Amino acid sequence: MTFTEKALDSTGRFLDDRLHGAVSVRGFLRKIFPDHWSFLLGEIALYSFIILLLTGTVLTFFFQPSMTEVVYHGSYLPLRGVRMSEAYASTLNISFDVRGGLLMRQIHHWAALLFMAAIMVHMLRVFFTGAYRKPREFNWLIGIVLFTLGMLEGLFGYSLPDDLLSGTGLRITEGVIQSIPVIGTYFAYFLFGGPFPGHDIIPRLYVIHVLLIPGLLLALISAHLFFMFHQKHTQMPGKGRTNANVVGAPMYPYFMAKTGAFFLFIFAVLALLSTFAQINPIWLFGPYNPSGITAGSQPDFYMGALEGALRIMWPWEWNIAGHTLAFNVFIPALVPLGIIFTGAALWPFIERWALGDYSEHHVLDRPRNAPTRTAIGMAAITFYGVLWLEGANDVIAAQLQIPLYTLTWIARFAVILGPIIAYWVTKRICLGLQRKDAHLLAHGVESGIVRQLPSGAFVEMTRPVPGRDRAVLEYNRVNAPELPRATPEDADAVPAPETRSMLGRVRGSLNRVITEGMPLTPDGHGNGHGNGHGDGHGAPAAVTGGEPALEQDGGDGAGGEGHPPGH
Amino acid sequence: MSDTNGTHWDEPPDEPAEDEPRGPYRVIGTPPPARTLLGEAEHASAEPVVRELPAGPDDEKKAKGAERIVATLFLVSLAASIVFIAAYVVLPVHSLDNVFRSNLALGLSMAVAFGAVAIGATIWVKVIMPHVELVEKRKPLASDREARAAFTQTFNEGAEASGFTKRPLLRRTLIAASVGLAVAPIVLLRDMGPLPGTSLRHTVWRKGMRLIVYGPNTPIRPADFAIPGQMITVVPDGYQDNQDALAKATTIIIKFGPGQLVPDTPQNYGTKMNWTVDNIVAYSKICTHVGCPVALYEETTHHILCPCHQSTFDATRGAAVTFGPAARPLPQLPLGVDAQGFLIATHDYYEPVGPSFWERG
Numbered sequence: 001m002t003f004t005e006k007a008l009d010s011t012g013r014f015l016d017d018r019l020h021g022a023v024s025v026r027g028f029l030r031k032i033f034p035d036h037w038s039f040l041l042g043e044i045a046l047y048s049f050i051i052l053l054l055t056g057t058v059l060t061f062f063f064q065p066s067m068t069e070v071v072y073h074g075s076y077l078p079l080r081g082v083r084m085s086e087a088y089a090s091t092l093n094i095s096f097d098v099r100g101g102l103l104m105r106q107i108h109h110w111a112a113l114l115f116m117a118a119i120m121v122h123m124l125r126v127f128f129t130g131a132y133r134k135p136r137e138f139n140w141l142i143g144i145v146l147f148t149l150g151m152l153e154g155l156f157g158y159s160l161p162d163d164l165l166s167g168t169g170l171r172i173t174e175g176v177i178q179s180i181p182v183i184g185t186y187f188a189y190f191l192f193g194g195p196f197p198g199h200d201i202i203p204r205l206y207v208i209h210v211l212l213i214p215g216l217l218l219a220l221i222s223a224h225l226f227f228m229f230h231q232k233h234t235q236m237p238g239k240g241r242t243n244a245n246v247v248g249a250p251m252y253p254y255f256m257a258k259t260g261a262f263f264l265f266i267f268a269v270l271a272l273l274s275t276f277a278q279i280n281p282i283w284l285f286g287p288y289n290p291s292g293i294t295a296g297s298q299p300d301f302y303m304g305a306l307e308g309a310l311r312i313m314w315p316w317e318w319n320i321a322g323h324t325l326a327f328n329v330f331i332p333a334l335v336p337l338g339i340i341f342t343g344a345a346l347w348p349f350i351e352r353w354a355l356g357d358y359s360e361h362h363v364l365d366r367p368r369n370a371p372t373r374t375a376i377g378m379a380a381i382t383f384y385g386v387l388w389l390e391g392a393n394d395v396i397a398a399q400l401q402i403p404l405y406t407l408t409w410i411a412r413f414a415v416i417l418g419p420i421i422a423y424w425v426t427k428r429i430c431l432g433l434q435r436k437d438a439h440l441l442a443h444g445v446e447s448g449i450v451r452q453l454p455s456g457a458f459v460e461m462t463r464p465v466p467g468r469d470r471a472v473l474e475y476n477r478v479n480a481p482e483l484p485r486a487t488p489e490d491a492d493a494v495p496a497p498e499t500r501s502m503l504g505r506v507r508g509s510l511n512r513v514i515t516e517g518m519p520l521t522p523d524g525h526g527n528g529h530g531n532g533h534g535d536g537h538g539a540p541a542a543v544t545g546g547e548p549a550l551e552q553d554g555g556d557g558a559g560g561e562g563h564p565p566g567h
Numbered sequence: 568m569s570d571t572n573g574t575h576w577d578e579p580p581d582e583p584a585e586d587e588p589r590g591p592y593r594v595i596g597t598p599p600p601a602r603t604l605l606g607e608a609e610h611a612s613a614e615p616v617v618r619e620l621p622a623g624p625d626d627e628k629k630a631k632g633a634e635r636i637v638a639t640l641f642l643v644s645l646a647a648s649i650v651f652i653a654a655y656v657v658l659p660v661h662s663l664d665n666v667f668r669s670n671l672a673l674g675l676s677m678a679v680a681f682g683a684v685a686i687g688a689t690i691w692v693k694v695i696m697p698h699v700e701l702v703e704k705r706k707p708l709a710s711d712r713e714a715r716a717a718f719t720q721t722f723n724e725g726a727e728a729s730g731f732t733k734r735p736l737l738r739r740t741l742i743a744a745s746v747g748l749a750v751a752p753i754v755l756l757r758d759m760g761p762l763p764g765t766s767l768r769h770t771v772w773r774k775g776m777r778l779i780v781y782g783p784n785t786p787i788r789p790a791d792f793a794i795p796g797q798m799i800t801v802v803p804d805g806y807q808d809n810q811d812a813l814a815k816a817t818t819i820i821i822k823f824g825p826g827q828l829v830p831d832t833p834q835n836y837g838t839k840m841n842w843t844v845d846n847i848v849a850y851s852k853i854c855t856h857v858g859c860p861v862a863l864y865e866e867t868t869h870h871i872l873c874p875c876h877q878s879t880f881d882a883t884r885g886a887a888v889t890f891g892p893a894a895r896p897l898p899q900l901p902l903g904v905d906a907q908g909f910l911i912a913t914h915d916y917y918e919p920v921g922p923s924f925w926e927r928g
Contacts, residue, residue, distance in 0.1 A: 030619075032703040069808075075661040083808065095666065099655050102670045103677070135708050168859060171814075172875060175857025175922035178767075185767065185924045189760040195767070196814045196858070200760070232705055246703040250620070254692060254699070261688035268682030275674025290814035291781055291800055291852060293860045295874045310857070310892060311876045317894035317923060326923035328892045329857060362705060394877065404877060405890050 029252035034235035038125045040262065044118035047263045048111045049221065051270060055108040056210065062098050064090035065160065065206035067199040076283050084162075084287035087202045091161040091282055106274035112154050113279075114270065116302040119147050123344075127377050129364035131234045132348045133357075139227045142220050144345050149213055149220070151302055156209040158280065158300055162202055165280075167288025168297050170201065172310075179329035197290065234364050237475030239468050243362045296395055305384050308391030309336045312411050336387055340380055347376075354510035363475065368437070371430035372514045378426040379419035386415045427516075437473045440465055621697040633694035640687035647679035763926070768919045770803075770816040772900065777804040778820065778849070778910040786909040787820075789845040795824040798864040798871075798882075800852060803912070815920050817852040817860060818900050819871070820910070821882050827869070829884045836887035842901035844910060849900035850886045851920040854878055856893035858922045871897070894923070 016022045033039075066086035072079050074089065075096040094101035123143055126132050132140035155173070159166045174196045177188045193200030232246050241247050249255060273279075285294065299307055309332035316327040351373065352358060367374040389396065390411040397404040444462035452458055465473060498504050624630035654672035659665050710718070726732050777786045778801040786804065798821045806812040823846040831837035838848055850871070852860045859875035864882070870889065871880040878893030880886040886897035898920050903913040919927050 030701075030703075032701055076663070096663075097661055099658075099660050099669060100673050101660075102666055103673050106670075106674075168875065171859060172857045175859075178922050178924045179857070181925055183925075185763045185926055188924075189763045190756065191760070193760040195811050197810055198760075231708060232703070240702070244705050246705060247700060249699055250701055254696060257688050257692045257696070261685045261692070263685075264681040264688070265685035268678045268680075268685055271674050271678035271681060275671055275678060290810055291802065291817040291860055293862045293874055295863065297859075297874055307876075313892045315878075315888055315892055315894040319928060322928040323925055324923045324927040325925075326894065328894050329923065332892075360708065394874070408877065408890075 029250065031229070031251040031255075032233075032246045032248045033251060033255040034233050034241075034246060034248035036236050038129070039233070041118055041122035041125055043259060043262055044266060045115055045122055046221065046225075047266045048115035048118060048270075049217065050263070051111045051267055052108060052115060053214065055104045055111065056214075058104045059094065059101075059108060060210055062090060062094045062101060063087070063160070063206075065203045067162065067197075067202050079283065079286070082287060085202065087160060087162040088282070088287045091163070095283060103271075103274055106279050107270050109158070109279045110270050110273045110277075112157060113300060113302075114266070116147075116150050116154060116300075119143070119150055120302075123147065124377065124381070127344070127347075128367040128374055129234070129236075130361060130370060130373065131364055133361040134348075134352065135231055135360050136227070136234075137348045139224055139231075140348055141345055142224045142227075144341055146217065146220050146224070148341065149217055153209060153213040153217065154300055154302060156205045156213070159205055160202060160209060161280075161282045162288050163282040164285040164288050164292055164294060165282070165297060167197065167290070168293055169299055169303075170288075171196065171290065176310075176329055176333045179326035179333070181323075181325055181330070184330075197288070232362070234362050237363050237366065237472050239471035241363055241471070243360065246362075296398075298392060298395065301388075304391035305387040306333065306337065306391070308387035308389065308393070308411070309333070311393060312387065312390050312408060312415060314412075336383070340384060343380070350510070351514065354507055354514050356511070366472070366475075368430040368433040369475075371427045371434070372516060374430050375423040375426040379423040382418040382422040383415060386411055386418050390415075441470070441473050619701065620699055623697065624695050625697050626694075630695045633690050637687040637691050637695070640683045640690075644680045644683035644687070647676045647683065651676040651680060763924075767815075767921070767924055767927070770916055770920060771806050771809075771812045772803050772816055772818075772912045772915045774912065774914055775905060776912050777905065778802075778818070778902075778912065779804050779807060781807075781817070788908045789847055789904065789910060790908075792820065792822050792847060792910075795822050795827070795846070796866040797822050800860075800862075801849070801910075814858075815853060818849050819852045819861070819864075820847050820849045820902075821864065821871075822847050823869075823883065827883055831885055836885045836896060838883065838885045839899055839901070842899055842913075844902045844904055847902060847910070848882065849902050849912075850880075850882070850897040851900065851916060852897075853921040854893060855888075855895040855897060855920075856891070856922060861897065 012022075064086040068086050069083050070086050070089050072082050072084055072089050072092065074080070074092050076092050079092065091105075094105055096102070126140065126143070155169065159170050159173075174188050174192060177191065178184045180187065189195070191201070191204070192198045193204075233248075235241050235247060238247070286292070298304070310329070313328050313332040316331075318325040318327065365373075367377075390408065393407045393411065394404060396402070397407050444464045447461045447463050449461040450458055451461055464470070499508055651673060654669065654676060658669040658672055660669050731738055779785065780787050781800040781802050784807055787799075787801070792799070798819055801818050801820055802813055803816050806816060825846060828840065828843065828846060828848060829835075829837040830840045842848075850861075852862070854861050854873040854875065856873065856876055856878045859873050861871050861873045861878070861880065863872040863874055864870070865872065869882045871882050871886060872878075873891070873893070876892050878891035879889045880893070880897055881889050885899060888894065888896060898916045898918050900916055901913040903911050905911045
């Protein structure tokens, strides 16, 4: 008997007798994981979260979530004899008197930054490749909630040490809450247990930070992974990859080993960062007091856009009938991220409605093949990016020697104009790349060999695109049915009734915008501009909505049953 | 499986185990070929077992070399773990230098311990494990018609048996009860804090209360604060360590030269001159935007700047806003001098300090 046989004979039998595991676990072991570098982004977020749980647990053993005032008598000499909260004193204690405490604190903080950064990039990947499409809308929505919760979790986490920087963050949070019309003042008083700062906020944030939000995150991440597992992975277009299969290496032993290694690799990188890159040295900031502040106060990066939105706003406040409406505070606090999150949440549904595309998608889009989506994504990145940079405008002004107010004025314009320019430029670039692909397919790869014909003319030799690359280039995303048109090509035809309503017109225009330049025609003469639907080449096969229709490769005849789109 | 008919592992189920032909790359998702874990091994049938994964590496020679490298890396990791433990035991903390040294040793050994296994395992996968690409079939996620019909039936039967649809009285009273269950616990949140009342409208400043210089904790005479262009932070006497009081009452005083302050007129923002003493003017230090302390003062322009969001106030003109998101001037504190010649407040702020709130008006 070999080693594995022995193990299976004893342990395997014991478990299977009780859990019926041979069937389900075998399916798990043979689960196929498609490979692409961008699929690692979600894993980075997941593993950062696990590292956050591990290091956070160590920190709770030593942290005192209390605002009771004490006089510091610990090892850090410059603060000896200073009055401070127990929370701050215990954080100093973790840093200076607990072996490995500083390392745990720094890994925890770096892991939080990596967690948020990985979520952001992961969401961008999912957006730009269209991975959010049916059947994965739930996971997209869960992702948005996870990102929002992550922001809150981070804000509450870095508020806990009660140092000068974190207290300033809390003061801003309180000021923003207070500005909410009608309920703001009450909300702030209930949250802080009275006037700011009070003695309740740290213990309350603590239980939210270590129990409530991590519990929610854990539940939602589990749901996220369960859905992903159940629906199977998406894959990049490529040879042999269709909407009806998953191509890749199995879980056992390949993915298991790779992902385990990746987890350890992330842990190693975070340990290295925490060894050499100091983060949040709270002992330099001193304990919080409401009269003090340091110049260049910056929140963690994922709060930067909110900070920038607050900075960019003009002083707009109304007093009506004895009440104050502080537009200058609650608008920047709620609207910009509100637009991004709400827009992101609605987008999958808007897109499928506008395209009339109700089929399942398991092969990802190359961003260039969905120019409008890609352009919208870049516009959102630009909008967020301008706000984010403006959140550090004082630092940028100091570094680049630009007057601060000039920078704010630039940002005020850029936040509107930037996204428009980004949209336009991105769309052009996508269309250009599509044309390049079409050219490659039609005329092949340049070989660098020039031949002279008997007639004396010179021609350059090309060879056809190799099969593997060809499969990528030929993958055509448009399997969507054509919507009924408001203005049919046949001038005598009567427009379909559903296109004449208000909603129908909106849908028609959206459809035109979204499908602009989407399809590639196989002969390479597809137009970059305009709507490829009408040009006779590669008109997409109709896959219609409502019924579960699994498209075949290349969209050649999936089982639609002729329902009109819109079901 | 075995549990359905009580058979033992040694007696494999008597259903035909495998009669379908299989290619070298069996499509995943079809029924598994082996019905037992070990039955197959012990009752090996005559037909050869078709593998999905090759047993050995693509290149045995390369794998041999990789094996040595991987094993070395794993040993390096073990050594690093030992160093980590040793560093924990040997290196003291309790001072800045010691802490940094300990952090360096612990962090570096930890990174090596994790990183060596990570790199080793990656080489293992890439070089020693054979390269495979399997294809798994995807089934449509939507259930077929029969399954949906069966579900509908099950659901409807349950609804009918429970009487939930047939008995509106039960249904409606249950909904009413759930509303109560959902709403009642909310009252428990009421005691999380007091009602704001008018507390945001007032600070602890009172008539005759001395201005105490924040830090040195001493009262101040106008003569001690004679050089124009200075700004210092003051707090109300007796509240130096009361954070709740300071969050609203912290004040800045700025000394000006004669004629620099612009008086308040009905047309223009300006400084209330009768609230100043010897061209010393006092403003709330709590920004009217979201409450950061307005700690920066530029002497040449007389601008007070909030470092958080760059609201800028003109100190000569009643702290009127000149740039940034704050919508209101910093409130001015009426100043006077007491019998000993120390600066005092002659009244609380006449308007609420700090950020806007709904009831502010």
